Amino acid sequence: MKLSYYPGCTLKSHARNFDESTVASMARLGVEVKELDRWNCCGTVHGLASDDLMHRMAPITNLIRVKEESANAFMTSCAMCYNTLKRANQAVRADADALSTINDFLSLENTKYTGDVEVLHLLEILRDQVGFEKITSLVKRPLKGLRVACYYGCLLVRPESVAIDDVENPTVMEKLVTALGATPVRFPLKTECCGAYHTVGQPELIADRTNRILGNAYDGAADVVVVSCPLCAYNLDHRQQEARRIYSDFHPLPVLYFTQLMSIALGCDNAVLCFDLHHVDPQPALAGLGLV
Amino acid sequence: MGIAKSASAAASGGLSDPAIDRKVTVYVMGKACEVPATATIMGAIEYAGHQIIRGAGCREGYCGACATIYRMSGDYKIRTGLACTTMVEEGMVLAQIPSVPAEKVVYDIEKLKPNVSAVQQTYPVVFRCVACNTCTRSCPQDIRVMDYVQAAKRGDIAAITELSYYCVACGLCMLRCPAEITQPLVATLAKRLYGRYLSKNSPELAVRVGAVADGRYDAEYAELMALGRSALSDRYYARDTE
Numbered sequence: 314m315k316l317s318y319y320p321g322c323t324l325k326s327h328a329r330n331f332d333e334s335t336v337a338s339m340a341r342l343g344v345e346v347k348e349l350d351r352w353n354c355c356g357t358v359h360g361l362a363s364d365d366l367m368h369r370m371a372p373i374t375n376l377i378r379v380k381e382e383s384a385n386a387f388m389t390s391c392a393m394c395y396n397t398l399k400r401a402n403q404a405v406r407a408d409a410d411a412l413s414t415i416n417d418f419l420s421l422e423n424t425k426y427t428g429d430v431e432v433l434h435l436l437e438i439l440r441d442q443v444g445f446e447k448i449t450s451l452v453k454r455p456l457k458g459l460r461v462a463c464y465y466g467c468l469l470v471r472p473e474s475v476a477i478d479d480v481e482n483p484t485v486m487e488k489l490v491t492a493l494g495a496t497p498v499r500f501p502l503k504t505e506c507c508g509a510y511h512t513v514g515q516p517e518l519i520a521d522r523t524n525r526i527l528g529n530a531y532d533g534a535a536d537v538v539v540v541s542c543p544l545c546a547y548n549l550d551h552r553q554q555e556a557r558r559i560y561s562d563f564h565p566l567p568v569l570y571f572t573q574l575m576s577i578a579l580g581c582d583n584a585v586l587c588f589d590l591h592h593v594d595p596q597p598a599l600a601g602l603g604l605v
Numbered sequence: 606m607g608i609a610k611s612a613s614a615a616a617s618g619g620l621s622d623p624a625i626d627r628k629v630t631v632y633v634m635g636k637a638c639e640v641p642a643t644a645t646i647m648g649a650i651e652y653a654g655h656q657i658i659r660g661a662g663c664r665e666g667y668c669g670a671c672a673t674i675y676r677m678s679g680d681y682k683i684r685t686g687l688a689c690t691t692m693v694e695e696g697m698v699l700a701q702i703p704s705v706p707a708e709k710v711v712y713d714i715e716k717l718k719p720n721v722s723a724v725q726q727t728y729p730v731v732f733r734c735v736a737c738n739t740c741t742r743s744c745p746q747d748i749r750v751m752d753y754v755q756a757a758k759r760g761d762i763a764a765i766t767e768l769s770y771y772c773v774a775c776g777l778c779m780l781r782c783p784a785e786i787t788q789p790l791v792a793t794l795a796k797r798l799y800g801r802y803l804s805k806n807s808p809e810l811a812v813r814v815g816a817v818a819d820g821r822y823d824a825e826y827a828e829l830m831a832l833g834r835s836a837l838s839d840r841y842y843a844r845d846t847e
């Protein structure tokens with residue numbers, strides 16, 4: 314199986330651990346992940362003003378690039394890119410006038426966008442195309458004894474039109490980590506917002522979210538938390554420094570991308586894990602179970 | 606030579622050479638000017654009687670001093686070009702852009718790393734790019750400008766260097782950019798970072814620099830310096846180029 318892959322800017326810089334573990338673990342599953350030859354920033358956030366077409370240029374240009382490479386679908390592992398690209402796609406599919414204005418503006422492109430590309434998240438591919446049984450059959454190092462809190466945040470399940478799973482109680486990541494041999498924990502705050510961009514101006518607000526969300530994972534006796542978004546990862550991992558300073562009863566927890574757990578379980582080279590990019594080192598928790 | 610030929614053709618009562626005598630009308634600073642159809646924009650402006658002081662340099666498409674924006678009558682598109690290498694066409698409405706204000710950030714290359722942090726520290730405006738591709742459309746060098754801006758957003762210094770290689774810093778892209786990004790300055794930053802951190806170490810370079818220091822080329826250099834203008838020009842155009 315071959316899959317067009319859109320990594321996104323952050324996966325090429327601060328979240329290389331996400332990019333490298335995506336590519337390596339998919340190869341172990343027999344899926345050749347082909348990064349698009351040309352791509353640009355997804356647009357980072359979906360603008361809610363319906364007439365703000367300028368901010369649709371970035372996502373739609375990417376969909377044109379996918380077509381140029383003769384694909385009609387592509388996958389991204391970043392929840393933020395997924396959400397932005399998918400919502401832009403839905404917006405232009407529902408508004409022919411907007412789409413034609415955008416195509417006119419992008420006059421340099423030889424390919425017109427006609428709404429004919431599907432945006433998929435990696436978790437959807439794993440669930441619907443690879444299948445959890447196949448994943449289990451390829452596990453080399455079962456994550457036995459590892460208790461995992463699966464954090465979705467907002468972008469994988471909101472709004473409902475782009476949700477990859479049940480909006481209130483998504484379970485796709487729990488099924489994945491179970492397939493890898495780990496134990497998902499009860500985690501009621503798994504779709505609670507991490508505070509997103511407030512991390513820039515109001516780090517204390519993020520520290521509060523982090524304290525609450527990770528406190529909830531800790532109450533479920535989680536060893537690690539897995540995420541699918543570099544901004545959630547930043548807020549929940551790096552902002553633990555503030556959380557620890559402000560809340561005396563805060564317990565640090567390592568935060569990983571779900572693809573890193575896949576890489577470990579599927580026996581990929583440890584170099585793809587790039588643990589140097591983490592604030593809270595996941596190695597002690599993993600080493601305790603003989604996983605790294 | 607061509608002009609002499611056409612003059613003599615006219616004098617002998619024959620037809621003049623239409624390729625040489627044909628005129629087109631272009632608009633220089635709003636004023637209609639009849640100029641030879643074979644002129645470059647720069648030649649046409651001078652033919653119309655203007656002296657170009659700031660907006661010309663190499664006159665050969667290398668220095669980027671002669672940025673021009675224009676429209677053709679009856680066409681909505683705004684076009685761009687280098688005045689020294691773009692030929693005039695009937696109905697061009699011209700405006701010269703001798704410089705585009707842009708703040709060059711001062712940085713210490715030794716304190717930067719060849720990744721996205723260098724872009725964040727020097728030209729954070731890059732992250733305002735909305736991927737409209739207007740910059741690519743305005744580049745007279747046919748550079749995929751947006752692609753190098755996008756490479757900057759993800760800190761791919763090698764890709765910026767490669768994609769922007771033929772940039773002449775004319776400034777047209779930054780003039781047109783709705784996000785007010787200073788693309789050529791970002792390209793220059795990347796090239797410096799590439800040279801400092803990423804380029805391959807070339808042992809041949811040290812050998813050649815040593816030879817220069819040892820005076821191996823002194824005689825040749827003295828000979829060149831003694832040449833007159835036309836001999837030097839002959840040598841220049843006869844040189845080996847890759």
Ligand code: SF4
Pocket residue numbers: 743744745746747748750771772773774775776777778779788789
């Ligand atoms: S990239 Fe910009 S500054 Fe460089 S040549 Fe093209 S338009 Fe001019």
Ligand code: SF4
Pocket residue numbers: 733734735736737738739740741750751754781782783784785786
């Ligand atoms: S013109 Fe500016 S905003 Fe548009 S793609 Fe180029 S750099 Fe980005």
Ligand code: FES
Pocket residue numbers: 660661662663664665666667668669670671687688689690773
């Ligand atoms: S004068 Fe140098 S590029 Fe035109």
